[in-house]
Amino acid sequence: MGSRASTLLREEEIEEIKKETGFSHSQITRLYSRFTSLDKGENGTLSREDFQRIPELAINPLGDRIINAFFPEGEDQVNFRGFMRTLAHFRPIEDNEKNKDPTASEPLNSRTNKLLFAFRLYDLDRDDKISRDELLQVRMGSGQNEELFCLNSLSVRLYYI
Numbered sequence: 001m002g003s004r005a006s007t008l009l010r011e012e013e014i015e016e017i018k019k020e021t022g023f024s025h026s027q028i029t030r031l032y033s034r035f036t037s038l039d040k041g042e043n044g045t046l047s048r049e050d051f052q053r054i055p056e057l058a059i060n061p062l063g064d065r066i067i068n069a070f071f072p073e074g075e076d077q078v079n080f081r082g083f084m085r086t087l088a089h090f091r092p093i094e095d096n097e098k099n100k101d102p103t104a105s106e107p108l109n110s111r112t113n114k115l116l117f118a119f120r121l122y123d124l125d126r127d128d129k130i131s132r133d134e135l136l137q138v139r140m141g142s143g144q145n146e147e148l149f150c151l152n153s154l155s156v157r158l159y160y161i
């Protein structure tokens, strides 16, 4: 961390991330270059401020919540592995059909994991319940309640970060 060496992604890391997230080699290297360009501190991690510079997130009514989703509870930095794990929820479900491995654990972009992820975007206080207020806040902010289960529209935006 903090050294120039961290600006290069090792082949074995790419392989591990591929396995964990289902992204292709070229997607991983492309997202890595995006990650490093957002990493203004050049320390191999992103802060909330780094994310806030992404225009698509700045205008997204769920932007703040999406940004929060990248950070494990109590953390204010995310490394590339964590970044990719969160992004993996936005991959289209049908991508799983191509390289199905019966021994693999449930992919991050399965329908269940996508729904859990969407649920957490709404559960602001992380008490595993969506209160009426939490739901109303999003609806007032976006004016489109179908966004609740419409991760595909988010994925389009997130693909361009």
Ligand SMILES: [Ca+2]
Pocket (backbone or CB within 6 Å): 122, 123, 124, 125, 126, 127, 128, 129, 130, 131, 134
């Ligand atoms: Ca809650």
